[in-house]
Amino acid sequence: MPVLELLADLMPNPLSQRAPGLGQDLARCYQCGKCTAGCPIARGMDIPPHQVVGLLRLGQVEVLSQAESLWLCVGCGACWVRCPNGIHVGELVDALRQSLQAVSGGGPGQDIAKFHQLFLEHIRRRGRVYELGLLARYKIVTGGLFQDLPLAVRLLRRGKIPFFPPRPPASRRSLRVGRLFRLFTFGKVRRSETRPATEV
Amino acid sequence: MTGQPVEPQLEFVYYPGCSLQGVNWEYDASFRAVCHELGISLIELDGWTCCGGSSAHSIDPVLASRLARENLALAGKSGKVLVAPCPACYQNLRRGQGALPAANEKPQRAKHGVPPPRKLADSQAGQARSSRPGNSQPCLAHQGVEPTAKEAAGVGGECFAAPTTLVFHVNEFFHQPPVWNRLRQAIRRPLVGLKPVAYYGCLVSRVGATPGSREVEDPTHLEKLLELAGASVCPWAYKTDCCGGSLGLTRPAIVNDLVAQLVDEAIKAGANCLVTDCPLCFANLDGRQLDVLRKDRELRLLPVFYISEVLALALGLRGVATWLSRHCVDPFPLLESLGFSREDLGKQTESWQV
Numbered sequence: 001m002p003v004l005e006l007l008a009d010l011m012p013n014p015l016s017q018r019a020p021g022l023g024q025d026l027a028r029c030y031q032c033g034k035c036t037a038g039c040p041i042a043r044g045m046d047i048p049p050h051q052v053v054g055l056l057r058l059g060q061v062e063v064l065s066q067a068e069s070l071w072l073c074v075g076c077g078a079c080w081v082r083c084p085n086g087i088h089v090g091e092l093v094d095a096l097r098q099s100l101q102a103v104s105g106g107g108p109g110q111d112i113a114k115f116h117q118l119f120l121e122h123i124r125r126r127g128r129v130y131e132l133g134l135l136a137r138y139k140i141v142t143g144g145l146f147q148d149l150p151l152a153v154r155l156l157r158r159g160k161i162p163f164f165p166p167r168p169p170a171s172r173r174s175l176r177v178g179r180l181f182r183l184f185t186f187g188k189v190r191r192s193e194t195r196p197a198t199e200v
Numbered sequence: 201m202t203g204q205p206v207e208p209q210l211e212f213v214y215y216p217g218c219s220l221q222g223v224n225w226e227y228d229a230s231f232r233a234v235c236h237e238l239g240i241s242l243i244e245l246d247g248w249t250c251c252g253g254s255s256a257h258s259i260d261p262v263l264a265s266r267l268a269r270e271n272l273a274l275a276g277k278s279g280k281v282l283v284a285p286c287p288a289c290y291q292n293l294r295r296g297q298g299a300l301p302a303a304n305e306k307p308q309r310a311k312h313g314v315p316p317p318r319k320l321a322d323s324q325a326g327q328a329r330s331s332r333p334g335n336s337q338p339c340l341a342h343q344g345v346e347p348t349a350k351e352a353a354g355v356g357g358e359c360f361a362a363p364t365t366l367v368f369h370v371n372e373f374f375h376q377p378p379v380w381n382r383l384r385q386a387i388r389r390p391l392v393g394l395k396p397v398a399y400y401g402c403l404v405s406r407v408g409a410t411p412g413s414r415e416v417e418d419p420t421h422l423e424k425l426l427e428l429a430g431a432s433v434c435p436w437a438y439k440t441d442c443c444g445g446s447l448g449l450t451r452p453a454i455v456n457d458l459v460a461q462l463v464d465e466a467i468k469a470g471a472n473c474l475v476t477d478c479p480l481c482f483a484n485l486d487g488r489q490l491d492v493l494r495k496d497r498e499l500r501l502l503p504v505f506y507i508s509e510v511l512a513l514a515l516g517l518r519g520v521a522t523w524l525s526r527h528c529v530d531p532f533p534l535l536e537s538l539g540f541s542r543e544d545l546g547k548q549t550e551s552w553q554v
Binding site: 016018019020040041043044072074075076077078080081082083086094095097098111112113115116117119120123127128129130131132135138150151154177180181 | 218219221222223248249250252253254255256257258259260261262263266267270298402403406409411412416417440441442444445446447449450451453454457458487488490491494528
């Protein structure tokens with residue numbers, strides 16, 4: 001399908017062109033809407049799953065890059081297990097996120113994109129995720145520090161969230177996780193990587 | 201399990217994952233306690249790293265694959281089965297076992313028919329395949345990653361052994377015949393009067409699934425475990441519906457909606473508690489019920505348990521209160537109505553506490 005090749009061309013990281021969602025044949029979709037019927041998040045979406053597939057088939061990448069639903073998808077896979085034609089909208093949306101991240105520039109849902117980026121940055125630095133630190137950073141960055149305060153207080157009071165970061169991993173191995181992030185650009189295209197890389 | 205003849209030793213490599221070390225540590229503690237009681241040793245994977253959660257595959261499939269394979273490679277060296285109680289970790293690890301397709305290549309579709317359940321014995325077969333020597337090319341996911349000093353010297357390929365390591369989720373783990381048999385013999389306190397609904401969440405039944413098979417829409421392994429523990433499980437249609445997952449942090453309103461619906465439906469099904477095996481589902485269901493209650497009308501609070509906590513209750517373990525007192529929705533009134541006294545639950549036991 002040419003649409004998917006178009007997406008692959010937009011991928012900032014050449015290795016990302018191997019995203020599993022990109023190989024799907026969208027011509028098989030007949031817009032029955034079972035994905036949308038089963039989608040738990042569809043109630044809050046501006047463009048529901050079956051329309052994402054429809055728009056993509058029409059090549060409306062611009063419209064999709066401004067859709068909040070792109071970032072709302074939680075990847076639960078309900079669309080895939082119910083699709084009579086085996087289309088995985090979740091993986092398609094993953095691929096869309098990866099390819100459109102560089103071009104969308106501040107569309108709705110960017111706060112969710114920010115959360116994912118902070119999460120990964122956290123792993124790069126620490127090897128593991130320390131929830132309270134991540135949470136606080138996310139809330140500060142997005143300016144919603146008081147949004148979930150009752151929940152945070154409740155969790156802290158019950159001793160559910162440890163206030164201090166956990167002890168460092170037993171071996172220092174997990175701190176070496178940073179090397180896995182080579183070629184990973186948090187959605188920004190680096191000049192050195194725009195030309196075809198030899199690794200592919 | 202006192203007085204049992206010595207059985208073959210059961211050892212598993214354990215991948216707790218970040219959330220079991222943080223917000224959901226009751227799951228970790230209760231799972232370890234149950235395994236300790238059953239005489240199963242869990243060896244925590246040395247030097248494990250985060251699986252990438254739901255963020256890695258959203259942003260970069262290659263990074264997701266690398267993170268998973270890094271852990272699988274660590275586990276592969278031990279030659280044991282890896283147990284990952286968190287469905288998100290489980291999903292990422294299982295996904296890491298599948299090869300990334302070549303650029304613009306169609307991923308392979310699952311053939312029709314249901315794959316046979318995976319068994320402990322498979323791990324030996326996998327081991328034989330994985331210890332193939334002389335394979336020195338890095339896999340696709342590790343292209344462009346500098347090798348460690350050891351790997352450069354040719355000791356232990358980074359991810360060559362990885363993809364065949366067998367990964368179990370808690371359900372699969374407890375359903376392995378040796379574990380199941382020990383569990384069945386060790387039930388001391390059947391939980392008569394506990395009427396749970398089994399809540400799988402969205403990930404567990406869909407990892408490696410065949411769309412359209414019965415297991416995807418109507419899995420039953422949690423129910424079987426609960427029945428083994430003496431509970432009378434209520435049937436309901438929402439067992440694999442999503443709780444909203446990580447949107448709980450970014451879009452609380454959507455998740456509150458989903459939580460309200462799940463609790464409503466569980467009550468309609470006649471349940472007096474929810475049992476889950478997913479830390480994220482637990483955090484949303486347990487943590488957000490009070491938020492929902494504040495805004496909402498006639499929501500009744502429903503206690504939520506981890507499957508390992510329910511098993512610990514049925515095994516008559518005594519440290520249970522330490523975990524239960526950290527739940528946001530107080531489970532003690534329900535347990536007291538089942539005949540547990542606080543003293544029953546409250547006393548600390550010794551050795552499993554790490």
